[in-house]
Amino acid sequence: MSQQATEQAHGHYIGGEWTTGDGPTFESENPATGEPLATFQRGTAADVDAALEAAESAFVEWRDKSYIDRAEHLWDIYHELRDRHEELGEIVTKECGKEISEGKADVTEAWHMVEWAAGNARHPHGDVVPSEVAGKDSYMRRKPRGVVGCITPWNFPVAIPFWHMAIALVEGNTVVWKPAEQTPWCGQIVAEMFEDAGIPDGVFNMVQGFGDAGAAITDDERVDTVLFTGSAEVGHEIADKVGGEPGKLAACEMGGKNGIVITEHADMDTAIHAAIMSSFKTTGQRCVSSERLIVHEDVYDEFKARFVDIAENVAVGDPLAEDTFMGPAIEADHVEKIRSYNDLAREEGANVLVDRFELEDSEIPDGHENGHWVGPFVYEIEYDPDLRCLNEECFGPHVALLEYSGDIERAVEMHNATPYGLAGAIISEDYRQLNYFRDHAEVGLAYANLPCIGAEVQLPFGGVKKSGNGYPSAREAIEAVTERTAWTMNNAEEIKMAQGLSADIKISED
Numbered sequence: 001m002s003q004q005a006t007e008q009a010h011g012h013y014i015g016g017e018w019t020t021g022d023g024p025t026f027e028s029e030n031p032a033t034g035e036p037l038a039t040f041q042r043g044t045a046a047d048v049d050a051a052l053e054a055a056e057s058a059f060v061e062w063r064d065k066s067y068i069d070r071a072e073h074l075w076d077i078y079h080e081l082r083d084r085h086e087e088l089g090e091i092v093t094k095e096c097g098k099e100i101s102e103g104k105a106d107v108t109e110a111w112h113m114v115e116w117a118a119g120n121a122r123h124p125h126g127d128v129v130p131s132e133v134a135g136k137d138s139y140m141r142r143k144p145r146g147v148v149g150c151i152t153p154w155n156f157p158v159a160i161p162f163w164h165m166a167i168a169l170v171e172g173n174t175v176v177w178k179p180a181e182q183t184p185w186c187g188q189i190v191a192e193m194f195e196d197a198g199i200p201d202g203v204f205n206m207v208q209g210f211g212d213a214g215a216a217i218t219d220d221e222r223v224d225t226v227l228f229t230g231s232a233e234v235g236h237e238i239a240d241k242v243g244g245e246p247g248k249l250a251a252c253e254m255g256g257k258n259g260i261v262i263t264e265h266a267d268m269d270t271a272i273h274a275a276i277m278s279s280f281k282t283t284g285q286r287c288v289s290s291e292r293l294i295v296h297e298d299v300y301d302e303f304k305a306r307f308v309d310i311a312e313n314v315a316v317g318d319p320l321a322e323d324t325f326m327g328p329a330i331e332a333d334h335v336e337k338i339r340s341y342n343d344l345a346r347e348e349g350a351n352v353l354v355d356r357f358e359l360e361d362s363e364i365p366d367g368h369e370n371g372h373w374v375g376p377f378v379y380e381i382e383y384d385p386d387l388r389c390l391n392e393e394c395f396g397p398h399v400a401l402l403e404y405s406g407d408i409e410r411a412v413e414m415h416n417a418t419p420y421g422l423a424g425a426i427i428s429e430d431y432r433q434l435n436y437f438r439d440h441a442e443v444g445l446a447y448a449n450l451p452c453i454g455a456e457v458q459l460p461f462g463g464v465k466k467s468g469n470g471y472p473s474a475r476e477a478i479e480a481v482t483e484r485t486a487w488t489m490n491n492a493e494e495i496k497m498a499q500g501l502s503a504d505i506k507i508s509e510d
């Protein structure tokens, strides 16, 4: 399946076959026009069961191949992602509404992850560790956990699946993947790439569908590791459930209520640039998007005037057009969620500075009247750490300006006063302030003089507190999909123990 959407319902990829199953169908929609793109089968418990069975039966043979042989399949996918960059970037944009440079960056991030995982096949995979006892050799070795269930979100419909699956597969696991229900077309194309790459039957399986299919994967005892990227609500449910099952592991990366601290020593051009990018790129629909800007009183008025001016004018429009900065929201229900958070901020006392929630008719491109349009919403509010609007993730172009007085300690205290801890940034020319933020901000991804979006795959990606556990993404996923064996071998003829433990066997005389 390529550029042209079709009438035919696309199925699941299970055990090396395309199957339709007996579930109902659903449609993928272009969020910029509201038009249907293509029809897909909705996965049922029976489809998931078949996929898990295929993954389980394929495991031993796949595990027994060398890292380098496994990675060969991934290199084919790497080349296909690069060769089809323009085409796939447009498909991402059509299906999830991100503007075209972001659609293409999603595909680029995917091949970066594949490159990292496949390249890593030729790198050392463990440690040689010293022993107290001269005659002993100790090693840390890794082995695959088994069947990995991958549940991925719509906002990075090509990159995030590879965050999970590239590493899981090269490490020797088999995979059952459910793409987001909003982006099944991207899911279909990724599955076709695995087929093109000749991945052995059952090693990679894809079941389209909704949360019920996802739950059928995560709840099944044949799944050894669950990798989840998505909402905090679903992620915590998975982590709770899986946490109670011995031997099973969940690595979940969830949302954020990310903040940027702009101190009295900030360069204002950098501050404005970083804040606009962080709040409005992807229409605020990144888990790393910023919804709080914590600004020192000495620079507050200047920052506010310049930020508001750009937020009033930032180009919302057709995501396929090169001059668009923000595309639409993903779906009608999400527009309603964003509306409810804008209303909540008002109810909690916001002074609204920019309200482009309802765009002017003239701002909506021709032929896009049924798209899910929203524009920036910017407010200032008297700081109170308990306000819901400062603690709950909206996942939209909705951002609070919070004025602070005092030192960097105060700014970081405000920054940390949310249940989340995914990404954050500080804008300052003072290295002591930067280092204080680096050491005390409660986040997994921290930036200085940059937006808090745009992480590269060779860094760990994940958060603290409510934002996640176990790093399901980018290079650190390796921890979630492998077991470690501490292997110690005796080269001497006698047994000698560490810690001064006696190795003598004492026999009682009577």
Ligand code: UN1
Pocket: 109, 155, 156, 285, 286, 287, 288, 289, 452, 453, 454, 455, 456
């Ligand atoms: C997400 O925010 O949902 O760091 C993922 C970034 C991207 C990934 C974002 N590499 O902005």
